[in-house]
Amino acid sequence: MLSLHTNSATLSAQNSISRTNSRLSNSMTRLGTGYRVNSAMDDAAGLQIATRLRAQTSGMSMAMRNTQNSISMIQTADGALDETTAILVRMKDLATQAADGSATDPDRTAMQSEYDALTDELTNIVSNTSFGGTTLLSSKADSKFLVAINFQIGSAETEVMTQDLSAQLATMHTNLTATNSGHVFSADGTVGAGAGTAIATADSANDMITALNTGIESVSNVRSSLGAAANRLDHVYQNLSNMVNNTKNASGRIMDVDFADESATMMSSQMLLQAGTAMLKQSNSQSSLVLSLLQ
Template sequence: MSVVINTNYAATVASNNLASSNTSLQRSLNRLSSGSKIVNPSDDAGGLAVSMKFSAAAKRSGAASANIGNAVSFLQTQDGVLKVAGKVLDRMSELKTLYSDPTKNSDDLANYDAEFTQLQSELTSLTGEQFNGKDLFGASQSVQVSEDGGQTVALASKDLASTTSGVGVLTSTASSANLGAVSLSEITDAIQNVATMRATNGAEQSRLGFASEVLTVNKANLEAANSRITDVDVAEESTQLARWNILVQSGTAMLAQANQSSQVALRLIQ
C-alpha cells in the first residue's frame, strides 16, 4: 500500500462514520428527551399525517363526550322540573277529591280554591323553566354522539304548557279558575302526560349514557393507535442510545488514530 500525505482515506472514512453515528446519537437523545419518535417531520412523514388525524379525532371524541354530558345535565334538570310538576298535580288531585266532600262549607271550599290557585301559578312558572338560557320545554334538539358527526340522538319536544299533551288546562292562564270548574279527569290526564314526559326523558338519558360509553372506548383506542405511531419505546431507544454512544466514542478514537497514521510518511523522509 502506498504512503501518501495529501489524502488520508482512513481518516475520511472514520470522519464519515463518526458524523453518521453522532447524528443517530442526537436523534436518540431527542426522542428520549421528548418522548416522541417523530421529532421532525422527516422522521416519519406518513406516520405524522396519520397521527395528526388520530389526534384530532380523539379530541373531537372528547368534545362530543362533553356535549353528551351537558345534554344529560339538561335532561336531569328537565326531569327535576317534571318531578315537581307531578307533585303539584298530585296535590291538585287530592284537593279536588277533598273539594268534592259534601260536608265542606263555603269557607272550606274557598280555602281549597286559594291553594289550588297558588298551585296553578306554580305550574305556570314550571312551564317556563330554562337551562343555561334554553327553554326546558321548547323544541326538539339533536345531540351529536360521534366524533365525525354521523350519529346523533334526538331529544323529543316536551311541551309542558300544552293543553292536550301537557298541563295547560291547569295553569293560571287556563279558563278553570277554581276547583269547581276542574274535572278530576283533567288532572289525571295531566298526571299521565307528565308521567309520559318523564318516561321519555329517562329513555333519552339511558341512550345518551350508552353513547357516551362508546365515545369513551373510541377515544381510548384512537389515543392508543396514535401512541403506537408517535410515542417512543424507551427500552428500545435507550438500547440504541447506548449503541450510538459507543460508536461515537470509538469513532472519535479511530479518527484520532487515522489522523496519526499519516505521520508515518515523516519517518521516511527524515
C-alpha cells in the same frame, strides 16, 4: 496507499462519526421529548396516521363533554317535571276532597285558594326552568324543547342524535291549562291571572279529577322521553370513552418513544462515537509515515 492529500481511513472514520452522532442526536431528542416521531422525517406515514387519530380523539373527547352537558340539561328538565307531578298530585287530592258532599262552600273556597297557588307555581316551574340562561319547558320562542334538538355525539358530521319533544310539550301545556278554570295556567310566565273556579263546586271539582289525571299522564310522557334520551346519551358517553382510550393507545404506539429501547440505542451510539473518535485520531497519525519515507 500512503498519501498526504487523501487519507481514506480518516474519511471513513469521519463518515462513521457523522452517522453515529446523528443517531445519538435523534435518541437524545426522543428521550428528551418522549416522542418517537418529532418531525415528518422520523416517520412520514406514521405521523400522518397519528395526526388523524389525534384529531379523531380530540373530537370524541369534545363529544363526551357534549353528552355530559346534554344529560345535565335533561336532568334539569326532569327534576322540574318531577316537582310538577308532585304539584298535580296535590291538586288532584284537593279536587277529590272538594268533590265530596261533606265539604262546605267555605271549605271549597279555602281549597280553591291553595289550588290557585299551586297553579301559579306550575306556571313558574314550566315557564322559568332554564339551563344556561335558556328556558327548557316554556312556550317562549327560545325554549329548548319547544323545537327539535340536535345533540352532537361524535367527531363526524353524521354523528348526531335528534330529540323532538315539541308535540309532547305542546300537549302537556294544553292539558295543564285544562286543569284550571278562571285562574289561568300560562307556560309563557303569566302568573295569577283570573279568579279560580276549578274546584269551587262539587261538580266542577269532580270534572277536574279527570283533567288532572290527563295532565299527570302528559307530564309523565314528557319525562319518559327525557329519561330515554338521557339513557341513550349515557350509553353514548361510555362508548365514546372506550373509543377514546383505544384510539389514544393506537396513537401512542406510533408517536411515543420506548424509553428502554431508545436508552439502549443512545448508549450504543455513545460508545460507537467514542470508538470512532479514537480511530480518527489513529488514522490521522498515518500521514506521519510519509515523512519517514523521506528521511
